[in-house]
Amino acid sequence: MTETSETEQAGPDHEVVIVGAGFAGIGAGIALKRAGVDDFVLLERAGDIGGTWRDNTYPGLSVDIPSPTYSFAFEPRPTWSRLYAKGPEIKDYADHCVRKYGIMPHVRLNTTVVAARFDETGDIWRVELADGSTVTGRYLLSCQGALTTPSFPEIEGLDDFTGHTVHTAHWDHDHDLTGKRVAVIGTGATALQIIPEIAGRVARLDVYQRTPIWVYPKFDPRLPRPVQELFRRVPATQRATRFVTTTAVEVIVTGVVHHRRVEPLVKAIERRCLRHLKSQVKDPQLRAELTPRYGFGCKRPSFSNDYWRTFNRGNVDLVTTGIDRLTATGIRAVDGTEREIDTLILATGFKVFDISFPIVGREGVELTAFWKQHRRQSYEGAAVPGFPNLFLVPGPYGNIGLSWFQMIDAQIRHALRVIGEARRRGVTRAEVRQEAHDRYMNWVAHRMPGTVFLNGDCTTANSYYFDEHGDAPWQRPSSVVAARRRSRSFPLADYDYSTRVSAG
Numbered sequence: 001m002t003e004t005s006e007t008e009q010a011g012p013d014h015e016v017v018i019v020g021a022g023f024a025g026i027g028a029g030i031a032l033k034r035a036g037v038d039d040f041v042l043l044e045r046a047g048d049i050g051g052t053w054r055d056n057t058y059p060g061l062s063v064d065i066p067s068p069t070y071s072f073a074f075e076p077r078p079t080w081s082r083l084y085a086k087g088p089e090i091k092d093y094a095d096h097c098v099r100k101y102g103i104m105p106h107v108r109l110n111t112t113v114v115a116a117r118f119d120e121t122g123d124i125w126r127v128e129l130a131d132g133s134t135v136t137g138r139y140l141l142s143c144q145g146a147l148t149t150p151s152f153p154e155i156e157g158l159d160d161f162t163g164h165t166v167h168t169a170h171w172d173h174d175h176d177l178t179g180k181r182v183a184v185i186g187t188g189a190t191a192l193q194i195i196p197e198i199a200g201r202v203a204r205l206d207v208y209q210r211t212p213i214w215v216y217p218k219f220d221p222r223l224p225r226p227v228q229e230l231f232r233r234v235p236a237t238q239r240a241t242r243f244v245t246t247t248a249v250e251v252i253v254t255g256v257v258h259h260r261r262v263e264p265l266v267k268a269i270e271r272r273c274l275r276h277l278k279s280q281v282k283d284p285q286l287r288a289e290l291t292p293r294y295g296f297g298c299k300r301p302s303f304s305n306d307y308w309r310t311f312n313r314g315n316v317d318l319v320t321t322g323i324d325r326l327t328a329t330g331i332r333a334v335d336g337t338e339r340e341i342d343t344l345i346l347a348t349g350f351k352v353f354d355i356s357f358p359i360v361g362r363e364g365v366e367l368t369a370f371w372k373q374h375r376r377q378s379y380e381g382a383a384v385p386g387f388p389n390l391f392l393v394p395g396p397y398g399n400i401g402l403s404w405f406q407m408i409d410a411q412i413r414h415a416l417r418v419i420g421e422a423r424r425r426g427v428t429r430a431e432v433r434q435e436a437h438d439r440y441m442n443w444v445a446h447r448m449p450g451t452v453f454l455n456g457d458c459t460t461a462n463s464y465y466f467d468e469h470g471d472a473p474w475q476r477p478s479s480v481v482a483a484r485r486r487s488r489s490f491p492l493a494d495y496d497y498s499t500r501v502s503a504g
Helices: 006-010 023-034 087-100 189-198 225-233 235-257 263-280 284-289 308-312 367-374 404-425 434-450 480-489
Strands: 014-019 040-043 113-119 124-129 134-142 164-167 181-185 204-208 316-319 323-326 330-333 338-340 343-346 390-392 429-432 495-498
Touching (some): 040 134, 134 404, 181 189, 189 204, 235 263, 429 434
Parallel strands (some): 014 040, 164 343, 181 343, 204 316
Antiparallel strands (some): 323 330, 330 338
16 A cells, blocks of 8 residues: 655645745736636735835836836736836736736735745645745745845945935835935946936935946836827727837847847947937036946946936036945045935845745755856756756746846746646646756857857946856846747756655
8 A cells, every 4th residue: 555645645735836926926826817727825025015116115216118018918008107107107007917817815915935845755845934834835936026135235334324324125205305415325227216316305415336327318208198098999009019119128138138249239329328428418527437338238228318417416426436434424435535424325226136035956955055056047047957846937047138027928938838738747746857957058158158248348337137156147148039939839848747656
């Protein structure tokens, strides 16, 4: 007679456990429902859904991808107020999607995952929670997002500053900046939005720049009520708008992933950015300090019509001297000068490669430790050998394009195809084959030399695209179209399908 473990007798709590209720998790839940998989749970550590659009509420927050593209293709929103929607509209869109597709009953808020371990005796994932309980699932989808864990600068004396400190990911709306002496550390996409917004009401604004940023002019018209009504009544017009905006964004991505082949295109984009800078900043010395010395695309491209010209204001100073330390009352530079401030704003981004909890696969191998030892890798940006029934949204070399929604669509389709095949076969385990994984990573290695990351003098960019190994595992080195096509056509035979057989 065959003995069966208690795990196998009871079965998992859910067929699918999703970690994270940002747009990736929401998209996964919607896709599962549309595929007829209703037994899933979304675990969210915060008290609301929405991910980065829940957490980030700083002044000037807006999407940096045209709104028709930064949304689910199956759920267009005809009422965007402008081409680049403000943050509250994006959060409202997330709420709308959750309501419309009935996702909220599957969501467990205020539920922090502290570890996930694959149970080889039952082919299930045991997801351990901060309250000491465990949730089990046949499949685990890691949808934690990239812009959820704030990154704090390693600056001596950060805790010594006695003024008010705020990270942009946790904006303090009760703190009035009016008349304050303010310093912003960071000049990435977030700072680009905040700085013009607050410059007019502070007494002085010091902007500490380590690396200049490429800024392209932003075509951001309001979408008046008649246009919204047209989108609502004639959906084809909104689909056409999405096609145009997506194509425009894809042109930029082409310059990133096919840099060597389309270098003239990249140079043309850079010249347009420099003309934009010259039109906004007349002081040649200041203009030189704001000019990037690395290739367009080494860092995430940004769009703005007022960032650069903010530095023309008499109360705004660009500080390019390195920071030595924070003092009780200000910031001391490496040259010994000190600027006193009342408020410190950390626009220092996020830990984009972080998985906030250990994921332990077969034979006790932990995923982050594995990547640390063997460099970040995955099959199609979705799966890793040794980690059955786990799908990353996204994993290394899995992000595509500049719109998060393009990635969600491709990666969730990948996971659903494999889950569907396992269901069809009546098995409990699906694990990517080592040979298939190695084939994909060899393809990545072959493609990377043609990208901007190895051709754009990126060493001075201080870009989050690069990890501690010097690799650039964030972006898949292919076009959006090719990646989406691949998610529909990768061989299902690249996975091993099996069912654990109990010992007799």
